[in-house]
Amino acid sequence: MxxxxxxxxxxxxxxxxxxxxxxxxxxxxxxxxxxxxxxxxxxxxxxxxxxxxxxxxxxxxxxxxxxxxxxxxxxxxxxxxxxxxxxxxxxxxxxxxxxxxxxxxxxxxxxxxxxxxxxxxxxxxxxxxxxxxxxxxxxxxxxxxxxxxxxxxxxxxxxxxxxxxxxxxxxxxxxxxxxxxxxxxxxTPSQHDEIVAHISHLPQALATTLAALLAKKNPEWRDYAGNGLRDTTRIAASDATMWVDIFQQNRDDILRALDACQAELAAFRDALEKNDLPQLRARLETGKQFRDAL
Known part of the structure; x- marks a missing residue:
């Protein structure tokens, strides 16, 4: 027992x-x-x-x-x-x-x-x-x-x-x-892997990618960063070896999450390019509501 x-x-x-x-x-x-x-x-x-x-x-x-x-x-x-x-x-x-x-x-x-x-x-x-x-x-x-x-x-x-x-x-x-x-x-395991691909593994990929982008663009810009960038990229400091293994094991679900994220970024970019301010506001409000509920 x-x-x-x-x-x-x-x-x-x-x-x-x-x-x-x-x-x-x-x-x-x-x-x-x-x-x-x-x-x-x-x-x-x-x-x-x-x-x-x-x-x-x-x-x-x-x-x-x-x-x-x-x-x-x-x-x-x-x-x-x-x-x-x-x-x-x-x-x-x-x-x-x-x-x-x-x-x-x-x-x-x-x-x-x-x-x-x-x-x-x-x-x-x-x-x-x-x-x-x-x-x-x-x-x-x-x-x-x-x-x-x-x-x-x-x-x-x-x-x-x-x-x-x-x-x-x-x-x-x-x-x-x-x-x-x-x-x-x-x-179930498949439900779990889909969930964490979106709420854990995708955020890791995004934080890491943003930090890598800034490192390539101009590393000195970090000297001017405020808490927003520190909060957004905090998990980019995680162990790379551990995350390579995680990304490899959950590759398919993470790829689907990345595809969904790319579609959202494309829609955001499209609204900005067209100066569609109501659409921009709607997307910002949706994100704010989700974050406020965490």
Whole structure:
């Protein structure tokens, strides 16, 4: 049984913690969401440093050791490493174990991780819409998931188990995120990837493109920039390697989002070229209304 009572998890394992994974551990400890927390990190020096942290009971030397007794396993690795890690731990999972993740792209991860699971365990993907300008486990924050929308994946098909059994497991994963202060939302992987392509991946592409445009046009103009440009391009400072992997995994949905954005920009440009002030105002008002509601 995954959830014992009041959302208290018996044994939680977190693999490859960075900011998100360590924040899961910190939040679970602060909120008494897990009775025992085991962590595994790739680098020996990171494992040594984590042994001094109060949010972990055990630091495992291998992924298999970390998950052997775990009721819930959280794969907190970068998106390009999640599938590899799921395959690696599959033989060590105990009966009834659930594996989830925190990756920001879901279709391929959910498909391949689910296929890697043994018959007695399940993979149910997750994606907390949380983050920080800082990275690394050292910057973990126990409050990171408070009031944070967290997507929990309902499978596109439920051939591996009965729909009822899978629904119970999805509910258990939702309960876990709820216990950390998050707001779980159940979607399919394809729904998730379309949503985040527009609300997360497209903004990253636009912020990066704007910053790159200004760097080419005249880098010295940054000396005159106000808060508007800083706010608009803040996420352009994100890790490039991480985003290349995300763009590659969600390429089709991001391309469709870029096409839609290009169409909107073309319509805006057309209104400006024709001096169609009512159309310009309408577009500005639509954008303002959406932003005011965020």
């Amino acid at each position: 995954l959830i014992l009572n009041s959302h208290v998890l018996a044994h939680l394992a977190i693999l490859a913690p960075g900011l998100l994974g360590a924040s899961v551990a910190k939040a679970a400890r602060a909120r008494n969401a897990a009775r025992s927390i085991t962590i595994w990190a790739r680098r020996p020096e990171t494992r040594d440093a984590l042994r001094a942290q109060p949010f972990a009971d055990t630091i495992a030397d291998t992924p298999a050791d970390a998950v052997r007794d775990a009721d819930l396993v959280v794969l907190a690795a970068p998106v390009e490493k999640i599938i590899e890690l799921a395959v690696q731990i599959a033989p060590a999972l105990k009966p009834g174990a659930i594996v989830t993740d925190v990756g920001s792209v879901k279709a391929r991860i959910c498909r391949e991780c689910a296929a890697a699971m043994p018959p007695h365990a399940l993979f149910i993907g997750s994606h907390p819409m949380a983050g920080s300008a800082k990275s690394g486990w050292e910057n973990a924050d126990a409050s990171l998931f408070e009031n944070c929308t967290t997507f929990v994946m309902q499978p596109e098909n439920e051939l591996q188990v009965s729909a009822f059994a899978f629904a119970l497991k999805v509910a258990s994963v939702c309960d876990f995120w709820d216990s950390l202060g998050a707001t779980p939302v159940i979607v």
